[in-house]
Amino acid sequence: MKVAVIGLGYWGPNLVRNFLATEGIDGVVCCDVVQQRLDRIRRQFHGVEVTTNCAQLFRRPDIDAIVLATPVSTHFHLGMKALQAGKHLLLEKPLALRLSDAEEMAEFADNQNLCLMLDHTFVYTGAVRKIKEFLMAGELGEVMYYDSVRVNLGLFQHDTNVIWDLAAHDVSIMNFLLESKPEAVSAVGVRHFNDQEDIAYISVIFPDNLIAHFHVNWISPVKVRKVLLGGTKQMVVYDDMEASEKVKVYNKGVEIREDDSVLYRVLVQYRMGDMYAPNIDTTEALQSMAREFVDSVRAKRKPITDGRTGVEVVRILEAADRSMRSGGEMIRLAEHSFKREPVRLMLGSRVR
Amino acid sequence: MKVAVIGLGYWGPNLVRNFLATEGIDGVVCCDVVQQRLDRIRRQFHGVEVTTNCAQLFRRPDIDAIVLATPVSTHFHLGMKALQAGKHLLLEKPLALRLSDAEEMAEFADNQNLCLMLDHTFVYTGAVRKIKEFLMAGELGEVMYYDSVRVNLGLFQHDTNVIWDLAAHDVSIMNFLLESKPEAVSAVGVRHFNDQEDIAYISVIFPDNLIAHFHVNWISPVKVRKVLLGGTKQMVVYDDMEASEKVKVYNKGVEIREDDSVLYRVLVQYRMGDMYAPNIDTTEALQSMAREFVDSVRAKRKPITDGRTGVEVVRILEAADRSMRSGGEMIRLAEHSFKREPVRLMLGSRVR
């Protein structure tokens, strides 16, 4: 199996490195319009094949799959070309900038029996998978809230705002973790330097008093990537900036108590318990992701982060973006046409 | 000058301790309806005067001032009684649960030339005062955003939700720091254990693309008290949980650059610089607050956190509460009748 990676900016070289190291990959072709990037990638990977001609790649029969690491505004155009050429397709997040485009790509890939996969990298981290295990085992109880912060002094994108850039990660993590179906989305955001918002706060409303909230920010002086997940039994802090102990499970919570004292009645009390930080698989997420793509293509099965998961992420991002432009209006999400399939956790050893 | 502290639950004993230690205070009378609390306070402070009869306190001519540390739902009723009895009045935050009540108290105190002060404790911390100095000196540039998180596994209040309880602190800090006048407020929140919301997210919209945001949460497994304040010149992280270095100033930011490269044009770049953590005055904030109250009463001048600052905090909290109940509607703030007076920074040594 041979893949072509298109787009060698910030993230592309990481994809090249990981596909080169993935068993089952016979070759990687690297494509970019900037010659300087091709020179660098050739130095780095000792004469890997490069080209500036992306159109030709779609026509080459020896190339089985296209990996798109280009700016998101090109995803629909280039992605559809790849699919129409019969290539399997892996895209950087998000799938597209419009829900209708995302749905069209997912549907087209399904109809052509092509593998369409999103590089929702964090879904392949040991940390996120461990939290999912806890949730599936019922160890956290019912989820009460999901609070996510992803802020940094980051590279501004010229074709998207901070919601499409950063919240794409967080919504993909949340969608992987939570079973519940979101009902409404609101967001506020502001811009300071060009016409793209650089800070946004997104609220996602679920049934049964479950709330999710996302703070994304390109102009924070410090790098924070943290999730608080409050369950009725236990609570989780997932801090991706920790070198180790990225996931901490707190056996803490709230207990309802009857209390008859008159004036200062306290009906709700908290319960303190131990904290526990499970050992986390430290395999590079991008390596697991690349393997999942190769395995899925070969086994002709849906990858964990397939086109439909990409569509669901875009559904929330598009609603958030729309709410932000309207000044914070609460946007109700339309009924999903895709139904959620049970999440598969296991990686590897699935292909025989 | 003699003061009576009413309410000896969680916070009251701290007020007693600090007033006992304040020069210019001749006596402290302690009042609560729960005898057990009076016994404890007598043990702790070696025979300090106690009483369960709060009504009588208002009539005693030897008592100059009342300090209210009772639940917020009693503030208006007890506070007005104190003022009507001609006593100076210090209240725990917030001033009241209704804007109209807050305004009535502030106006009444003004008319009677009585000192009405709020214990917005954080305004008296070395950390907040240092940030104010930086802002006043123009070292941060224009403020672009104010992001505040105050979460903990905290005591549920039976008469208020998490907004009135926790955001009262943060809004008082923000109002002290920012010069700009907020235009609109929205909030979302949920409840899980009783009829009071235990999580809320509040957005406050200012002119000129300034945004403030507050995350308050009673059911977080970890205690976080952190503010990010982004200025166009420098940015501040104020982390109240740090033992030292609570305030960090980052000489980082964003720069606009022209760039003519074709596809991956990046117009906005970031600038990395040094970080600097100023030495902070570590005087106990409550001690400074108590001194400011005593000094203000004696000098017949407005304290830094006077009734009007209490009203402005309630204005935002009430709007946030209303927005939350409406499902996140953006509430425009009415024109303020009070005009903002220049903030006074200096404490102490003002009375001769």
Add this chain to the structure above:
Amino acid sequence: MKVAVIGLGYWGPNLVRNFLATEGIDGVVCCDVVQQRLDRIRRQFHGVEVTTNCAQLFRRPDIDAIVLATPVSTHFHLGMKALQAGKHLLLEKPLALRLSDAEEMAEFADNQNLCLMLDHTFVYTGAVRKIKEFLMAGELGEVMYYDSVRVNLGLFQHDTNVIWDLAAHDVSIMNFLLESKPEAVSAVGVRHFNDQEDIAYISVIFPDNLIAHFHVNWISPVKVRKVLLGGTKQMVVYDDMEASEKVKVYNKGVEIREDDSVLYRVLVQYRMGDMYAPNIDTTEALQSMAREFVDSVRAKRKPITDGRTGVEVVRILEAADRSMRSGGEMIRLAEHSFKREPVRLMLGSRVR
């Protein structure tokens, strides 16, 4: 039971506050030669009894016990006076500056059936007691090393060096935790500002390849109080500067493996597991310590940190001090005349 606290410098007021709050204490008399300190303590504790005449205290029949918080160089002289006057005696650490003095005091108190207790405060923290529980339950396996760091920009003592001041804490913690009997001690240290060493490194050698090491430092820019305790089964990090999660137990370790590969043979491999931070009792240690003193006096039994534990701490400190002065010579510890009694963990509820 009435106690007199002598010495109201840095630590004394904390002892006064805690004895005032201890059940079974009828009165606290405060004594210092500096009038200003007496004035402050009277303001703080609302008219507590004070005196500058310490000699008279020893003669008062209403005073049952003396609490010494004076500089360590006065401990032997004042402590013996108190014991000779038939008073129970609680001393700040260390017991004395010479092993022979410490032994004389402990022996005298034993003979007179007086309670002699050391305020080895950390032994009464929830953290240290939790670690002891783990050790007693065998959960850590055999202890391989005990590494302790206690550094800060601290107050220089004029009558002792950093070993007697800071290492006294750490040696008392280690002696409480470890069952094994130390065999030899060496230390290096330097002085920079006066004739007292401000940095020292102490090594304590035990049988069976157990090593303990202490870094104490008065001129560190940051405050560190950390212990690493490596067991063959699990390892502990005790970080006293953490607001919560002071004790972390790591299910990590080393495994011996046979490996036949030729050149890069690795015989020893490490094992990664979960981390676990037990919920810790947050009772103020000084309160537990005061209660232990009162309970022990009333029950006529040895307190957990009795005179003999004080002697054992001085034994190691004296050897370390001697080694440091000799340029790092390894000093073998003499045979102990006192045999180690089983450690009692339980506090409170022992007196009926």
Add this chain to the structure above:
Amino acid sequence: MKVAVIGLGYWGPNLVRNFLATEGIDGVVCCDVVQQRLDRIRRQFHGVEVTTNCAQLFRRPDIDAIVLATPVSTHFHLGMKALQAGKHLLLEKPLALRLSDAEEMAEFADNQNLCLMLDHTFVYTGAVRKIKEFLMAGELGEVMYYDSVRVNLGLFQHDTNVIWDLAAHDVSIMNFLLESKPEAVSAVGVRHFNDQEDIAYISVIFPDNLIAHFHVNWISPVKVRKVLLGGTKQMVVYDDMEASEKVKVYNKGVEIREDDSVLYRVLVQYRMGDMYAPNIDTTEALQSMAREFVDSVRAKRKPITDGRTGVEVVRILEAADRSMRSGGEMIRLAEHSFKREPVRLMLGSRVR
């Protein structure tokens, strides 16, 4: 210029990657006796040249330099072969396991005008270079102490103990930073799993009350890499585990004051000031190191970490190892035959 990297275990592949990316390098040949490692390196770097025959490499005229990443016990044997074959030589630390071997290699390379360089990687980090700048500018005052901790649950070496493995890093950093010449070394250490010590504490004594101390440990549950450097003017904390702000400069210190109060005389007081974390160059240290090697070979000049610096590191490690085996004896260091040359800070742009 073409280099051969011998030894592709843990560190070798990083050297291959960096030399491939260094300008001026025409080719990299990879050598190891384990075929599996060669296969992996070929996959990773897309067909880079590999061989199991290391002897042949020394004979190839197209190879200008040998890079040794083999176990330290092979350094002298393989290194001398490379030098005798007229190859420039870069070695992983430490240079050798015996001072006499180290001196012989350094002398031989000098006589043959070959470049002998040590990969003392940390000397090439932005953090260490920034601290050196502060020291050279006199901003820290006189250095009072240098305290280093490097602990981890690390891979046991089968041919060396923890001193040769870990302290080699720290001594190379210290030697780069400090101007003063060490006078004596003592060390204690213990072993638990095989015949190599896994924990050691090393003290290095300098003139003028300067002390350095190293804690190295292969069986710590947490990874710590921290240096405290106390100067008379300012103090530095260098924490290599911090994602950013690795170097913090504290404007804190100690001041001598006269004080006439009687009993509690305090003659030495501390001074609190601001903290400052300079922006650090984040270039990968190994990249700077590789460039320094290539530049030095081409310019025929001594690299920053030349053979003599390698000898000085071995001098201290050998003394520490000897002290440890003797039970902690203080070992006086012999007079150095090499005189210390002024440290060069600048990298790059030196070759025209």
